[in-house]
Amino acid sequence: xxxxxxxxxxxxxxxxxxxxxxxxxxxxxxxxxxxxxxxxxxxxxxxxxxxxxxxxxxxxxxxxxxxxxxxxxxxxxxxxxxxxxxxxxxxxxxxxxxxxxxxxxxxxxxxxxxxxxxxxxxxxxxxxxxxxxxxxxxxxxxxxxxxxxxxxxxxxxxxxxxxxxxxxxxxxxxxxxxxxxxxxxxxxxxxxxxxxxxxxxxxxxxxxxxxxxxxxxxxxxxxxxxxxxxxxxxxxxxxxx
Amino acid sequence: xxxxxxxxxxxxxxxxxxxxxxxxxxxxxxxxxxxxxxxxxxxxxxxxxxxxxxxxxxxxxxxxxxxxxxxxxxxxxxxxxxxxxxxxxxxxxxxxxxxxxxxxxxxxxxxxxxxxxxxxxxxxxxxxxxxxxxxxxxxxxxxxxxxxxxxxxxxxxxxxxxxxxxxxxxxxxxxxxxxxxxxxxxxxxxxxxxxxxxxxxxxxxxxxxxxxxxxxxxxxxxxxxxxxxxxxxxxxxxxxx
DNA sequence: CGTTGCCTTGAGGTGCGTCAAGTAATGTGG
DNA sequence: CCACATTACTTGACGCACCTCAAGGCAACG
Numbered sequence: 001x002x003x004x005x006x007x008x009x010x011x012x013x014x015x016x017x018x019x020x021x022x023x024x025x026x027x028x029x030x031x032x033x034x035x036x037x038x039x040x041x042x043x044x045x046x047x048x049x050x051x052x053x054x055x056x057x058x059x060x061x062x063x064x065x066x067x068x069x070x071x072x073x074x075x076x077x078x079x080x081x082x083x084x085x086x087x088x089x090x091x092x093x094x095x096x097x098x099x100x101x102x103x104x105x106x107x108x109x110x111x112x113x114x115x116x117x118x119x120x121x122x123x124x125x126x127x128x129x130x131x132x133x134x135x136x137x138x139x140x141x142x143x144x145x146x147x148x149x150x151x152x153x154x155x156x157x158x159x160x161x162x163x164x165x166x167x168x169x170x171x172x173x174x175x176x177x178x179x180x181x182x183x184x185x186x187x188x189x190x191x192x193x194x195x196x197x198x199x200x201x202x203x204x205x206x207x208x209x210x211x212x213x214x215x216x217x218x219x220x221x222x223x224x225x226x227x228x229x230x231x232x233x234x235x236x237x238x239x240x241x
Numbered sequence: 242x243x244x245x246x247x248x249x250x251x252x253x254x255x256x257x258x259x260x261x262x263x264x265x266x267x268x269x270x271x272x273x274x275x276x277x278x279x280x281x282x283x284x285x286x287x288x289x290x291x292x293x294x295x296x297x298x299x300x301x302x303x304x305x306x307x308x309x310x311x312x313x314x315x316x317x318x319x320x321x322x323x324x325x326x327x328x329x330x331x332x333x334x335x336x337x338x339x340x341x342x343x344x345x346x347x348x349x350x351x352x353x354x355x356x357x358x359x360x361x362x363x364x365x366x367x368x369x370x371x372x373x374x375x376x377x378x379x380x381x382x383x384x385x386x387x388x389x390x391x392x393x394x395x396x397x398x399x400x401x402x403x404x405x406x407x408x409x410x411x412x413x414x415x416x417x418x419x420x421x422x423x424x425x426x427x428x429x430x431x432x433x434x435x436x437x438x439x440x441x442x443x444x445x446x447x448x449x450x451x452x453x454x455x456x457x458x459x460x461x462x463x464x465x466x467x468x469x470x471x472x473x474x475x476x477x478x479x480x481x482x
Numbered sequence: 483c484g485t486t487g488c489c490t491t492g493a494g495g496t497g498c499g500t501c502a503a504g505t506a507a508t509g510t511g512g
Numbered sequence: 513c514c515a516c517a518t519t520a521c522t523t524g525a526c527g528c529a530c531c532t533c534a535a536g537g538c539a540a541c542g
Contacts, residue, residue: 045473063383066469071383085376088369093376093474120358127368128329130375135326135334137378142304142312145385145430149498180520189386194498196522228307232286233334389529421488435530437490486541495532506521512514 002029002105003055006079006167013166014235015125024115024122029053029105035098037178042083042096050106051087054080057102058178062186063094072187074136075099075160075179079167085130087112100178100213132235139233144189152188153198154227157208157215162231174216184210243270243346244296247320247408254407255476256366265356265363270294270346276339278419283324283337291347292328295321298343299419303427304335313428315377316340316401316420320408326371328353341419341454373476380474385430393429394439395468398449398456403472415457425451 008022017025030050035041041059042048054076061073061082073094076082086092087109116123143152160177164170181199182192190198202208207226208217217223249263258266273296276282282300283289295317302314302323314335317323327333328350357364384393401418405411422440423433431439443449448464450457458464 061379063379065383065387066471067387069387071386073379073382085372088365088372089376089476093379093476116364117361123357123364124329127371130368130372131326131329134371134375134378135330137375137382138302138304138314138334141314141378141382141385142306144382145312146306146308146310181522182520191499192521193500193523197498200522230307235330235334422490423488432531433489434491434532438530441490484542486539488537488539490535490537492534492536493532494534496528496530498527499529500527501525503524504522506519508517508519510515510517512516 002026002032003103004029004053004079004105006055006169007053007081008079009167010079011125011129014237015128021119021122024119028107028111028115030108030111032103032105035102035104037098037100040095040097041102041104042086042092044093044095045091047091048083048086049110050108051084051112052082052096053105053107054078054082055103055105057104058099058176059102059104060097060099060183060187061094062097070186071189072183073140074133075187077160077163077167078169081107081126081129084126085133099183128235135233135235149188149190149194149198150201151227152190153184153195153202154207154223155229156184156187157210157217158220158224158227158229159231159234160215161217161220162234162236166236173218173220174214176213177210177215178213243267243273244344245270245294245320245346247296247410248294248322249320250408251320252366252370255478256369262360262363265360269348269352269356271349271352273344273346276343276345278339278341281336281338282343282345283327283333285334285336286332288332289324289327290351291349292325292353293323293337294346294348295319295323296344296346298345299340299417300343300345301338301340301424301428302335303338311427312430313424315374316428318401318404318408319410322348322367322370325367326374340424369476376474376476390429390431390435390439391442392468393431394425394436394443395448395464396470397425397428398451398458399461399465399468399470400472400475401456402458402461403475403477407477414459414461415455417454418451418456419454 056078059076059082063071063073065071082096083092143155161170161175164175169175181195185192185195199210207219207223208215297319300317300323304312304314306312323337324333384396402411402416405416410416422436426433426436440451448460
């Protein structure tokens with residue numbers, strides 16, 4: 001039995017599902033694979049006929065830029081459909097990489113297609129989830145364009161906490177976060193050196209500590225205040241479909 | 242008769258449509274409205290039950306940030322479905338504003354829903370188009386995070402030319418572009434003053450001129466070179482659905 | 483014909499990048 | 513279990529791309 005409970009949690013907390021829909025989702029996964037850390041699982045530009053469900057671990061969407069720099073467009077946690085957009089785009093505009101060891105299940109597009117034919121509401125729900133990605137991208141584009149480094153780091157910590165709580169992967173106000181400071185910089189458009197300085201300042205202000213691949217938020221209200229965090233872009237409670 | 246030719250062009254150049262599909266799309270628009278420049282047509286957070294097709298003019302998706310700054314997440318040209326994502330998100334995470342005078346047609350979500358039921362391929366095609374938005378956001382987030390101002394401006398000009406060519410709204414290598422330098426800054430995460438300096442440098446290098454609400458590209462290969470422009474993120478020729 | 487919005491340019495400041503060097507943590511083969 | 517390499521973290525000094533502040537020009541318009 002494939003463990004897609006995190007995914008069901010993620011979906012159903014936003015859109016309650018009936019038993020038939022849940023059964024249909026459960027039957028999606030094809031093969032399950034375990035991938036070591038720091039591997040590129042899906043390469044930019046390669047056409048694909050399946051999408052990938054992340055069962056455990058952390059992955060990222062990584063763009064290599066023309067000038068040799070790198071940008072992570074999104075971080076993914078257990079329960080995320082990391083490349084559902086390949087259902088319509090076929091080839092992706094970025095790589096998908098593991099950060100730590102990951103379990104992932106592949107879902108053939110053909111199965112999605114027949115599921116959507118049988119359950120049109122699920123089609124809209126999964127469409128919603130790719131639109132959620134877009135909303136997330138918009139938020140981060142704006143943040144990177146207009147917010148100082150401290151705010152960006154604080155925002156990322158707040159977002160990750162909210163997303164991990166949704167799938168029960170936080171413990172109090174702390175959570176696993178298997179990124180290096182360089183990775184953090186690639187997410188936020190900063191150099192690792194400056195990330196280091198920002199982390200130091202968060203530590204000194206007793207707001208949050210990032211150490212040993214874990215984030216511990218010491219003062220959540222304070223951190224939210226620094227980030228001016230408004231989680232509405234995460235659409236944790238959408239209008240009904 | 243509503244003029245949605247630009248939209249049909251935009252869709253069909255990526256995915257050839259058969260006559261029944263074209264007829265279905267033609268019957269989507271409800272009322273048509275003409276909006277003056279610089280009006281907010283759709284407000285952030287307000288729930289909506291229709292989407293909007295831009296028939297003529299330029300609009301933008303504008304995010305107002307917590308610190309009073311502003312970011313344009315995307316520019317829209319004739320033929321774009323500017324808020325198709327509201328079909329699944331209901332409330333948007335940004336405002337939608339006109340830049341110049343615009344004609345727009347509203348499309349009730351109920352009509353979309355019944356069209357998608359009858360033509361499942363169209364559902365995938367329109368889903369593709371919202372995923373296209375996401376790819377565009379990713380591209381710009383990366384560019385803003387990692388590219389210098391000159392590259393960003395050059396890239397935007399290259400992108401707009403490609404998108405306007407698609408719907409036959411360019412003339413040679415020049416096109417209407419009803420933005421102020423402040424708007425350009427809000428798109429690219431720059432101050433209007435710095436935008437001005439970049440434009441001056443593009444002008445002096447005989448690469449492009451932006452004047453009187455028009456962009457004239459003098460040296461397209463040169464500009465593409467500055468931008469290191471690779472239009473694959475625009476998915477002008479996707480794999481078949 | 484004053485007001486307003488947009489463009490333009492200069493002078494000076496700063497947040498973050500670059501360069502450099504050293505320290506810790508982690509892994510690897512003998 | 514130790515040499516040793518490698519990768520990640522940390523901190524300081526310095527530079528620059530871009531921001532801020534300021535002032536003036538020009539065109540559109542009521």
